[in-house]
Amino acid sequence: LISVTNLRKVYSSGDEVEVVALKDADLTIEHGEFVAIMGPSGSGKSTLMHIFGCLDQPTEGTYLFDGIDVGGLSDDKLAEIRNKKIGFVFQQFNLLPRTSALDNVILPLLYNREFIDREKARLALDRVGLSERYHHHPSQLSGGQQQRVAIARALVTEPTLIMADEPTGALDTKSGDEIMAIFQELNEEGKTIILVTHELYIAEHAKRVIFLKDGEIVSDKRLKNR
Amino acid sequence: LISVTNLRKVYSSGDEVEVVALKDADLTIEHGEFVAIMGPSGSGKSTLMHIFGCLDQPTEGTYLFDGIDVGGLSDDKLAEIRNKKIGFVFQQFNLLPRTSALDNVILPLLYNREFIDREKARLALDRVGLSERYHHHPSQLSGGQQQRVAIARALVTEPTLIMADEPTGALDTKSGDEIMAIFQELNEEGKTIILVTHELYIAEHAKRVIFLKDGEIVSDKRLKNR
Numbered sequence: 206l207i208s209v210t211n212l213r214k215v216y217s218s219g220d221e222v223e224v225v226a227l228k229d230a231d232l233t234i235e236h237g238e239f240v241a242i243m244g245p246s247g248s249g250k251s252t253l254m255h256i257f258g259c260l261d262q263p264t265e266g267t268y269l270f271d272g273i274d275v276g277g278l279s280d281d282k283l284a285e286i287r288n289k290k291i292g293f294v295f296q297q298f299n300l301l302p303r304t305s306a307l308d309n310v311i312l313p314l315l316y317n318r319e320f321i322d323r324e325k326a327r328l329a330l331d332r333v334g335l336s337e338r339y340h341h342h343p344s345q346l347s348g349g350q351q352q353r354v355a356i357a358r359a360l361v362t363e364p365t366l367i368m369a370d371e372p373t374g375a376l377d378t379k380s381g382d383e384i385m386a387i388f389q390e391l392n393e394e395g396k397t398i399i400l401v402t403h404e405l406y407i408a409e410h411a412k413r414v415i416f417l418k419d420g421e422i423v424s425d426k427r428l429k430n431r
Numbered sequence: 432l433i434s435v436t437n438l439r440k441v442y443s444s445g446d447e448v449e450v451v452a453l454k455d456a457d458l459t460i461e462h463g464e465f466v467a468i469m470g471p472s473g474s475g476k477s478t479l480m481h482i483f484g485c486l487d488q489p490t491e492g493t494y495l496f497d498g499i500d501v502g503g504l505s506d507d508k509l510a511e512i513r514n515k516k517i518g519f520v521f522q523q524f525n526l527l528p529r530t531s532a533l534d535n536v537i538l539p540l541l542y543n544r545e546f547i548d549r550e551k552a553r554l555a556l557d558r559v560g561l562s563e564r565y566h567h568h569p570s571q572l573s574g575g576q577q578q579r580v581a582i583a584r585a586l587v588t589e590p591t592l593i594m595a596d597e598p599t600g601a602l603d604t605k606s607g608d609e610i611m612a613i614f615q616e617l618n619e620e621g622k623t624i625i626l627v628t629h630e631l632y633i634a635e636h637a638k639r640v641i642f643l644k645d646g647e648i649v650s651d652k653r654l655k656n657r
């Protein structure tokens with residue numbers, strides 16, 4: 206599903222010193238895999254996730270998504286892939302501030318011009334334990350509740366690839382376990398899951414763990430017994 | 432330093448069902464303590480922290496801060512207490528988006544009309560490992576780097592009370608340990624530290640752990656050997 210070769214990402218902000226966020230990444234992820242990405246703060250995890258999720262383009266190197274060279278695509282075509290195939294949980298949630306939890310979750314259905322199924326959105330919120338918070342705006346939700354709205358939004362279109370950047374970062378252990386149980390169910394149904402986490406007990410729910418350090422992949426291991 | 436009695440916080444949003452975020456909390460925290468607050472998502476931790484940090488007022492009950500009844504104070508007086516005595520690390524960081532890391536950290540010094548010590552701000556950023564990111568804006572920083580700017584900002588005025596809402600939530604284990612080492616140093620210097628965390632190994636750096644559940648304190652224990 207995902208194949209990157211010689212992937213390099215450099216951020217340059219005007220006259221500022223450049224930041225090489227990804228140096229030379231080679232990586233393949235097959236359909237149906239369950240991968241955890243770990244590594245120090247600033248090591249390039251979110252950068253890699255944004256490229257995988259077709260939200261950003263590499264500076265150099267190749268990214269084949271489902272066999273298609275993403276580097277050559279127009280913004281419209283990238284948006285189409287994102288909306289149809291990928292569900293993305295952002296590290297900072299990126300919820301619309303003046304919008305209820307329910308409408309935040311409905312949004313991806315709008316983009317897909319699918320029949321806007323309010324019932325589907327409600328069920329997605331129920332699944333993450335927010336059946337009593339449909340009409341709250343983000344500022345009326347706790348940190349962990351906002352994170353769960355972001356998760357529900359990523360799942361409502363039933364995407365084949367789910368990318369989650371620290372999806373349990375704001376959650377207590379029990380809520381975190383409930384979210385991981387959802388991801389494991391989806392993986393058993395054949396969905397591909399890629400998540401970033403800094404907690405080893407969360408990474409252990411995955412079948413493969415990749416470590417990043419200073420923009421490079423330093424380790425890539427299958428987990429035993431999974 | 433902190434004494435709350437019969438503390439109750441109810442959020443009512445117009446015609447929406449009310450949310451009782453805190454039911455009836457009684458709690459005392461002495462100068463120089465190191466307290467960790469834990470509990471499920473939505474259990475009232477951030478609400479309690481905002482009241483302690485003089486950022487919000489309870490619906491009922493009494494809050495004595497350093498012997499003063501906070502309920503009776505004007506907004507100006509509350510702001511004065513906050514700026515002079517309290518350093519607050521927010522769960523969502525609350526950084527100014529169009530502002531460099533350095534200027535975000537300098538801000539509390541401005542509010543205090545202290546001599547704006549750029550060197551002090553730089554040292555605060557160095558202490559959290561961001562000496563190479565002074566001029567980056569939040570969107571040019573990783574999640575964990577933004578969190579560390581928020582921590583540096585809370586520490587730059589050398590407050591006597593440090594309140595940190597999930598200060599290691601976005602940090603890998605090593606960066607999290609470095610931050611906890613800073614908090615432990617400050618506590619050994621006599622500062623009072625209150626932090627919210629959902630990770631037990633972080634809570635174990637504190638000397639006392641309080642558990643919240645559904646807006647109530649369900650457990651309050653000294654940690655052995657600390």
Ligand SMILES: Nc1ncnc2c1ncn2[C@@H]1O[C@H](COP(=O)(O)OP(=O)(O)OP(=O)(O)O)[C@@H](O)[C@H]1O
Nearest residue numbers: 345347348349350442452472473474475476477478
């Ligand atoms: N402005 C508001 N209006 C209505 N309800 C609110 C508001 N702010 C918070 N709440 C509700 O109050 C409850 C407690 O929120 P709080 O932010 O204190 O939880 P928390 O323990 O910090 O959770 P987390 O671990 O997820 O950060 C939650 O159920 C939340 O939905």
Ligand SMILES: Nc1ncnc2c1ncn2[C@@H]1O[C@H](COP(=O)(O)OP(=O)(O)OP(=O)(O)O)[C@@H](O)[C@H]1O
Nearest residue numbers: 216226246247248249250251252571573574575576
């Ligand atoms: N727009 C940008 N301009 C300049 N530098 C950037 C930009 N975005 C990110 N960076 C830098 O690129 C590096 C990698 O960032 P990234 O967000 O991928 O890290 P991360 O591994 O997700 O970290 P964390 O665990 O803290 O979330 C960081 O050092 C960061 O400062």
Ligand SMILES: [Mg+2]
Nearest residue numbers: 251296573574
């Ligand atoms: Mg990140």
Ligand SMILES: [Mg+2]
Nearest residue numbers: 347348477522
């Ligand atoms: Mg909170």
